[in-house]
Amino acid sequence: MMRRNMLSRLTIRNLALVDSLSIEFQKGLNVITGETGAGKSLLIGALRLLLGDRADKSMIRTGESSCGIEACFELARPQDVDAVLDELGMAPCEDGQLIIRRTITENSSKNWVNDSPVTLNVLKALGDVLVDMHGPYDHQSLLRTDAQMDILDAFGELGPARADYRKKYRVFQGLENRLRELANVDNSDLEEQIDLLTWRIKEIEDAKVSEEDEEETRQEHEQIANAQNILELAQTAAGGLTEGEYSAFEGLSAARRACSQLEKYIPEAANWAEELEGALRTAQEISAIIQETGSDISAGPDRMQFLEERVALYRSLKRKYAPTVSEILELLDTWKERLRDLQSRDEQRAEIEAERAAALVETEQAGLALSNRRQKAAVKLADAITAELRDLGFEHGLFEVQLMECDPTASGMDEIEFGFAPNAGESMRPLRMIASSGEISRVMLAVKAVLARHDRIPLLVFDEIDANVGGEIANAVGKKLAQVGKTHQLITITHLPQVAACGSTHFAVSKSVRNERTYTEINLLEDTARTEEVARMLGGKDLTNVTLQHAGELLANQKE
Structure with missing residues (x-):
């Protein structure tokens, strides 16, 4: 097997x-x-x-x-x-x-x-x-209409059709929500938003801010603000390299001369002298660069004022909008998009209404197709559950799956109600109105017996x-x-x-x-142990020949 x-x-x-x-x-x-x-x-x-x-x-x-x-x-x-x-x-x-x-x-x-x-x-x-x-207590789920719809769709194997409908419904619902958002903005509020966004965008765009410009401005401002100190440090560094009696240049020169004289005794000294010659050139080059750079760090009052205003502008924008320039620029893009959105609201509404109408047609077509299949499955499900219920003691019981049309919802265009008439002569009632937990x-x-054949x-x-x-x-x-x-x-x-x-x-x-x-x-449990357990369930802990015999017969009957 x-x-x-x-x-x-x-x-x-x-x-x-x-x-x-x-x-x-x-x-x-x-x-x-x-x-x-x-x-x-x-x-x-x-x-x-x-x-x-x-x-x-x-x-x-x-x-x-x-x-x-x-x-x-x-x-x-x-x-x-x-x-x-x-x-x-x-x-x-x-x-x-x-x-x-x-x-x-x-x-x-x-x-x-x-x-x-x-x-x-x-x-x-x-x-x-x-x-x-x-x-x-899970049988209470049977009383919920959403669970009943899930049972019907599972029985009818309608998962793909329901998924197709739900996909189209989500598109339709998204357009509905968008139209609702556009309708919820009144004209006075709209004008205020447009004015505010326009002012903010202009302020940032006129400032021509960027992360690179902010860093360059900061560095230049800091250098000019410390120009005197920089100049003094540069002179000290240059002096230590090439100027004065005890400069590095003088020391390297003396060392190079000594190595040149050592050549006649130690041939390797020629290499030492050559390397020292390179060090002398490096010292002179670095000294020249330091002096040139230090002398360039100076500016008139106009440049300093411009830099101070620029630094203040960056600080002001950060306080008002965001802590970093990159975040300010992200806000700028967001506000531009929002402004375009508000300024074109009427055009958007017309476009979305057209899209919504088309989406509604597609949703309704998918919903009707799903409804038709549900109607056919509902008849078969009702018959199948009725047959199972008759095996379970409801000889004259009837089960019904009723579907009613409704506007599009997330689950389709149907409302569902399981109905049950347990006894002959009784009218069909909604399942949720049945009081007996045994029923x-x-x-x-x-329901489980029917669905088991399908899942x-x-x-x-x-x-x-x-x-x-x-x-x-x-x-x-x-x-x-x-x-x-x-x-x-x-x-x-x-x-x-x-x-x-x-x-x-x-x-x-x-x-x-x-x-x-x-x-x-x-x-x-097997054999005798199982018989004793069934006997206990029949008559309690004190087993008797009668209960044991009854248990044995019960087990034997089920094997037939």
Whole structure:
């Protein structure tokens, strides 16, 4: 038999009451049972943490510094997961295996996917294609119209059509917003803005500022302001090089003469004399440059006044607009664009109105195409859910998907309402008006059963979806879960023996106290142990021959 996508192993360490446990899940329907408070939902909580839920240090087992969770997924068709990994710049799954790990300490949370560190958003993105989780109160999502529309579109495989519509709607909405912005500027305010921007732009452009000019102005101003000091330093430097009895030039000259005389005794002295000759030329050149440069640093009062005004101008502009010249010039470009925008407002409005009209036509065309496909899918979805509900005890129940036309919105041009008539002779009512949580839970299971045939999410998790049902209905719920388990892997927590008996794999969670510490454990049940657990669910802790026999019959009936 072809291998399925599935969660093969979940390992938990030091999480709440769990010391250390590892669960080997199987294909089909995996049921988890146990007494209230034993820690069944803790397993689902651990899985939620691996798929991006927020964590806090209170989850760490008392006395420990960290807790850890690891899940291993075996993927026969890893394309969806690999697409997510590729989008995130990560390597694809090797041999279809995906390992997600998370470690939580008092100060941090660290996550890994196939040994690569990742963020919580990565875990959430993977969770969207790996697991569909349904908790005790998640059936309330069925009452929201946005969730109902998502269900219809998923059933009808309308994702591409909806994405095409949304793309066109975003263009239309952007033009709508732009027109609204233009309309919100009154004429008096518009004139004030134009005058202010015009004045600011003129002030900066007339100043002819630039980063290069600012630096040159600063340097020249500083040099002229310190001209006397510069001249004195230059004379001192030049004097030390070439003037005076003890100048460098005189010392180098004496050294060169001495080396020339050494030549007759030490031939290498000729090279020394030559190098000293070069040093003499260098000293003379540097001295000349210093004297020339020092004498050039002078200016009349007009130049000094110009530089002082220029420096003051730069300071003023920085105080008024921005701390640096580059930021002032960026503002200048922004203001020019804004001024052009305001001065051409009427022309823009005419252009945008024309673009908006064209965008509305495209949006409506895409919306009508999406609506037509939704209408066809709505009939099929209603029939499919009705059939599932009849398997779940609503023999005369009817389900309806009603679509009403509306103006373009982000989700399309339809409003949706799920309707339900649980019994013969009752009128169709909106699903949100049904008070019974047991009824809502069965409707949710029917929806999941229908969608399971259309989606590629490998794992469905149900945490007490069978709450508030019992008797023959519980048996129907168990059979429906087992039926879905033929195409998907399911993990369900249940208190109902009828549902537990339908599992292809059965785990029991228990709690014990050792050395004054509480421990949660989980065990795979087979044969006698499974019969005893189902009997406990039927009649309590005190097992009798009657409850054991009943449990055995319940399990035997599900195998037929």
